[in-house]
Amino acid sequence: MKYVIIIPDGCADEPIEALGGKTPLQAAKLPTMDALAAKGCMALANNTPSHFPAGSEVANLCLLGYDPNEYFTGRAPLEAAAQGIQLGKHDFAIRCNLVTIDDQIMTDFTADHVSTEEATELLASCQKELLGDTACDARLEFVPGVSYRNLLIYRGDADTPAPFSSETRTSAPHDLTDLSVVDDFPRGPGSDILVRLMSDSAALLADHPVNKKRIADGKRPATNLWLWGLGGAPAMPTFEQRFGVRGVMITAVDLLRGIAALVGWPRIDVVGATGYLDTDYAAKGRAAVNALADYDLVCVHIEAPDEASHEGRHDEKIKALEQIDQHIVAPLVAALTDSGPHRILITPDHPTFCSTKKHTHGMVPLLMAGDAIEADTQTTYDELAAEAAGRRFDHGWDLMDAFVQPK
Numbered sequence: 001m002k003y004v005i006i007i008p009d010g011c012a013d014e015p016i017e018a019l020g021g022k023t024p025l026q027a028a029k030l031p032t033m034d035a036l037a038a039k040g041c042m043a044l045a046n047n048t049p050s051h052f053p054a055g056s057e058v059a060n061l062c063l064l065g066y067d068p069n070e071y072f073t074g075r076a077p078l079e080a081a082a083q084g085i086q087l088g089k090h091d092f093a094i095r096c097n098l099v100t101i102d103d104q105i106m107t108d109f110t111a112d113h114v115s116t117e118e119a120t121e122l123l124a125s126c127q128k129e130l131l132g133d134t135a136c137d138a139r140l141e142f143v144p145g146v147s148y149r150n151l152l153i154y155r156g157d158a159d160t161p162a163p164f165s166s167e168t169r170t171s172a173p174h175d176l177t178d179l180s181v182v183d184d185f186p187r188g189p190g191s192d193i194l195v196r197l198m199s200d201s202a203a204l205l206a207d208h209p210v211n212k213k214r215i216a217d218g219k220r221p222a223t224n225l226w227l228w229g230l231g232g233a234p235a236m237p238t239f240e241q242r243f244g245v246r247g248v249m250i251t252a253v254d255l256l257r258g259i260a261a262l263v264g265w266p267r268i269d270v271v272g273a274t275g276y277l278d279t280d281y282a283a284k285g286r287a288a289v290n291a292l293a294d295y296d297l298v299c300v301h302i303e304a305p306d307e308a309s310h311e312g313r314h315d316e317k318i319k320a321l322e323q324i325d326q327h328i329v330a331p332l333v334a335a336l337t338d339s340g341p342h343r344i345l346i347t348p349d350h351p352t353f354c355s356t357k358k359h360t361h362g363m364v365p366l367l368m369a370g371d372a373i374e375a376d377t378q379t380t381y382d383e384l385a386a387e388a389a390g391r392r393f394d395h396g397w398d399l400m401d402a403f404v405q406p407k
């Protein structure tokens with residue numbers, strides 16, 4: 001049996017007036033997904049239990065069958081795993097965004113998609129200038145990731161455990177777009193250290209040559225560090241131990257790469273996959289089709305619908321969905337049809353509303369089709385059809401059992 005999972009990140013939405021009351025999924029032309037909906041079954045799933053942030057970190061763990069109550073320690077540790085960073089039991093990983101804040105308003109949580117080269121240079125300056133020789137500072141290291149998505153690692157030991165804990169509260173910068181940041185600085189254990197670094201970064205970055213050049217080039221500068229999503233070392237059984245299936249991940253973002261590493265999946269890096277609206281959908285589709293020869297399960301994650309939502313652009317969200325249908329779902333369905341028994345699952349992780357530019361808690365529509373999956377009466381892939389189907393996974397982590405071993 002071959003399995004395919006396609007994750008159009010954040011694609012679930014609400015009806016939008018400018019779309020005549022349709023959601024982006026309803027407004028998009030998705031012939032292949034609709035054909036699968038007609039052959040397969042739809043359902044709703046909740047991947048964001050209300051006591052967790054409505055983030056991709058919790059939601060993607062959930063949809064791959066991992067109960068966040070048991071396995072989630074924070075977002076940054078998952079991304080650290082993508083970089084091969086091993087965390088010891090006294091270590092902590094902290095997500096470090098480069099952001100643009102103007103007059104205390106979060107103008108851009110991506111610092112205008114600052115390049116990885118620029119981010120690396122900015123973080124090197126932060127390492128040199130913001131961290132002193134206090135016992136705590138000496139244990140902190142900024143680690144560049146991709147573009148605005150970077151890390152700060154604390155290395156502790158039994159005598160000097162991390163000052164942070166699961167009680168340290170932080171806010172995701174992509175949920176603050178266009179909003180005041182004044183009430184959203186870290187709180188709780190160790191937050192004084194994080195707040196100091198975030199505050200001190202403003203003066204350092206203001207005069208930085210990288211930013212001066214960005215401004216001269218008409219780009220937004222990276223005005224601040226924003227620290228959030230921290231946690232200690234995660235541990236979880238592999239996907240093969242859980243479900244007896246060997247998988248592989250295709251994604252452009254460290255979060256999904258890290259989850260893949262932790263569940264024992266290799267990753268296929270695709271040239272042209274950017275994690276943004278300009279990603280090369282066809283290249284991801286081709287890589288996924290090729291991977292079917294070597295793995296039982298191929299998982300393709302596409303970040304673009306979520307990024308379009310964070311920018312409040314329903315037109316771009318529709319375009320991204322149509323590209324996914326044409327360049328990823330269609331070639332995979334064609335390849336699966338020729339390859340014997342198979343099942344396909346299409347599901348976003350969480351809803352992201354174009355109206356608020358934020359992730360939100362709530363059910364997402366999912367579609368399963370293939371061998372031993374009984375058809376229901378729905379014929380389109382969207383939120384209303386999934387609700388009408390009447391099947392629900394109130395615990396999103398139960399979905400994977402139903403997909404791998406349908407009753």
Ligand SMILES: O=C(O)[C@@H](CO)OP(=O)(O)O
Binds near residue numbers: 174
């Ligand atoms: O990586 C991130 O910072 C965010 C926004 O780009 O991703 P997501 O919305 O998928 O959590």
